[in-house]
Amino acid sequence: MRSAAxxxxxxxxxxxxxxxxxxxxxxxxxxxxxxxxxxxxxxxxGGVNPALPAFSETALAALAxxxxxxxxxxxxxTLEPLVLGLAISTLLGVGLGIAMGxxxxxxxxxxxVLVILQAAPLAALVPLLTFAYGIGLTSKTLVxxxxxxxxxxxxxxxxxxxxxxSLVEMGRVFLASPRIIVLRxxxxxxxxxxxxxxxxxxxxxxxxxxxxxxxxxPTGIGDLxxxxxxxxxYPRMYAAIAAxxxxxxxxxxxxxxVEIRLFRPERAGx
Amino acid sequence: xxxxxxxxxxxxxxxxxxxIVEVRGxxxxxxxxxxxxxxxxxxxPGRLTSLLGPSGCGKTTLLKIIAGLIPPSEGEVxxxxxxxxxxxxxxxxxxxxxxxLPWATVLKNVAFGLELRGVPRAEREERARHxxxxxxxxxxxxxxxxxxxxxMRQRVGLARALAVDxxxxxxxxxFSAVDEQTRRKFQEDLLGLVARxxxxxxFVTHSIEEAVYLSDRIVLLSPRPGxxxxxxxxxxxxxxxxxxxxxxxxxxxxxxxxWRGLKGYVE
Ligand SMILES: Nc1ncnc2c1ncn2[C@@H]1O[C@H](COP(=O)(O)OP(=O)(O)OP(=O)(O)O)[C@@H](O)[C@H]1O
Ligand SMILES: [Mg+2]
Numbered sequence: 001m002r003s004a005a006x007x008x009x010x011x012x013x014x015x016x017x018x019x020x021x022x023x024x025x026x027x028x029x030x031x032x033x034x035x036x037x038x039x040x041x042x043x044x045x046g047g048v049n050p051a052l053p054a055f056s057e058t059a060l061a062a063l064a065x066x067x068x069x070x071x072x073x074x075x076x077x078t079l080e081p082l083v084l085g086l087a088i089s090t091l092l093g094v095g096l097g098i099a100m101g102x103x104x105x106x107x108x109x110x111x112x113v114l115v116i117l118q119a120a121p122l123a124a125l126v127p128l129l130t131f132a133y134g135i136g137l138t139s140k141t142l143v144x145x146x147x148x149x150x151x152x153x154x155x156x157x158x159x160x161x162x163x164x165x166s167l168v169e170m171g172r173v174f175l176a177s178p179r180i181i182v183l184r185x186x187x188x189x190x191x192x193x194x195x196x197x198x199x200x201x202x203x204x205x206x207x208x209x210x211x212x213x214x215x216x217x218p219t220g221i222g223d224l225x226x227x228x229x230x231x232x233x234y235p236r237m238y239a240a241i242a243a244x245x246x247x248x249x250x251x252x253x254x255x256x257x258v259e260i261r262l263f264r265p266e267r268a269g270x
Numbered sequence: 271x272x273x274x275x276x277x278x279x280x281x282x283x284x285x286x287x288x289x290i291v292e293v294r295g296x297x298x299x300x301x302x303x304x305x306x307x308x309x310x311x312x313x314x315p316g317r318l319t320s321l322l323g324p325s326g327c328g329k330t331t332l333l334k335i336i337a338g339l340i341p342p343s344e345g346e347v348x349x350x351x352x353x354x355x356x357x358x359x360x361x362x363x364x365x366x367x368x369x370x371l372p373w374a375t376v377l378k379n380v381a382f383g384l385e386l387r388g389v390p391r392a393e394r395e396e397r398a399r400h401x402x403x404x405x406x407x408x409x410x411x412x413x414x415x416x417x418x419x420x421x422m423r424q425r426v427g428l429a430r431a432l433a434v435d436x437x438x439x440x441x442x443x444x445f446s447a448v449d450e451q452t453r454r455k456f457q458e459d460l461l462g463l464v465a466r467x468x469x470x471x472x473f474v475t476h477s478i479e480e481a482v483y484l485s486d487r488i489v490l491l492s493p494r495p496g497x498x499x500x501x502x503x504x505x506x507x508x509x510x511x512x513x514x515x516x517x518x519x520x521x522x523x524x525x526x527x528x529w530r531g532l533k534g535y536v537e
Binding site for chain 2: 174189
């Protein structure tokens with residue numbers, strides 16, 4: 001039931017990925033959000049489950065938590081391992097993926113590790129991490145990295161590997177140096193898939209941050225969720241969950257803007 | 271096949287200079303596929319040579335070997351007497367699949383070659399604008415390739431190759447996607463370009479009419495492995511009215527001869 005609540009609002013960034021015309025797209029996105037929230041409201045009032053509060057109750061709880069400062073304070077705590085972990089995963093992950101895509105030895109070294117990481121149930125590593133690094137920031141940051149890194153590396157690697165050969169030939173014919181070919185052709189061509197990996201990695205990193213707080217020690221948003229659940233204050237519990245989902249969706253939307261700005265101006269307003 | 275390999279070009283030929291491009295015994299094998307076999311050809315400045323042959327006979331392969339994009343399995347290519355080891359500033363290429371940067375505007379795409387040669391921004395954009403207008407795309411400078419039709423994209427690739435002012439133009443089916451009216455205009459423009467500037471044109475086409483209309487010399491290739499099956503030098507007067515060429519009996523005869531020669535490969 002908790003996972004259902006997590007799934008529904010998460011539909012927002014997926015919708016956001018292919019807006020048609022700017023105006024119609026925005027309208028449809030709003031409509032999609034409105035439908036989900038409306039269903040939530042109906043389900044909450046209809047008493048599908050006593051533990052499911054209506055959207056309006058949740059929103060009021062969120063406002064109250066904003067006002068008393070508990071939500072912002074929890075956010076700041078959760079944000080620390082999250083931002084740290086995502087920053088490390090992004091830099092390291094994109095770097096490793098690009099290296100593997102461009103350089104054979106890195107590919108041979110990296111691919112088996114990636115395959116194992118992809119196959120492993122990574123949450124099972126959390127107790128191990130706690131054993132090795134304690135219950136502090138290090139462990140939580142590592143959980144974020146473990147969740148986010150593989151998908152970022154894999155996408156960056158695949159993106160580089162699938163550079164259209166004819167664009168590379170075009171670069172060579174017009175006398176681009178290997179460095180220029182990488183900077184001006186390979187990276188822009190790869191950027192949509194690299195950024196798709198980053199978006200997936202950010203979503204996974206948010207899951208990792210909450211997972212760490214639920215599995216290691218309850219702090220931040222994880223603490224709010226656990227605490228309000230234990231005292232059966234479901235509106236506040238859902239408010240905490242919804243807040244983190246919203247933050248994740250906004251971050252992912254922001255990433256898309258950054259990509260279009262930096263690499264793919266032709267996709268603006270498409 | 272035996273094709274007439276006589277005659278002289280009636281274009282005011284420059285005092286016979288040494289060939290700028292020499293292809294010597296070039297073969298190419300891709301794994302099990304023998305794409306080209308023992309190609310010997312020379313190309314002189316100021317002349318346009320067409321490569322004509324069925325699909326898959328190695329025309330693109332030969333052009334890319336001359337461009338220095340792929341190494342031959344055997345033999346060598348020389349440009350101005352020097353062996354080719356890679357691409358060079360004296361060669362430009364028009365790609366069969368256009369090879370445009372999807373994230374760059376028409377202006378940036380056309381200026382790309384100039385930019386890589388270090389031409390300052392103002393100058394390269396001016397030259398790019400000139401060639402964009404020249405291929406009939408004025409007004410589309412700020413468009414992205416996905417906003418253009420296939421034929422328009424092809425013209426962007428053409429403008430990019432012309433903009434770098436290379437001595438040797440390697441054109442892989444440059445007019446295949448443009449409409450018939452534009453194609454005829456481009457063919458006439460190309461004749462003008464060949465007459466005006468002493469460049470070397472290597473032109474791949476599937477159209478016999480186009481080859482005969484444009485070429486000083488037509489190299490017929492046979493399929494798998496690609497071999498020189500014959501060389502035709504149409505004796506067509508190209509001064510005066512371009513429309514007259516298409517009614518010139520020599521033009522019609524040459525088209526017919528080549529067609530009969532190539533028919534054998536169609537089965
Ligand atoms: N990279 C490659 N790897 C393997 N085989 C190739 C490769 N490129 C071309 N070939 C083969 O070499 C032969 C010649 O190909 P090429 O592209 O040069 O033909 P083409 O004459 O340009 O054909 P078309 O008129 O259809 O463009 C074909 O049989 C093709 O299958
Ligand atoms: Mg070809």
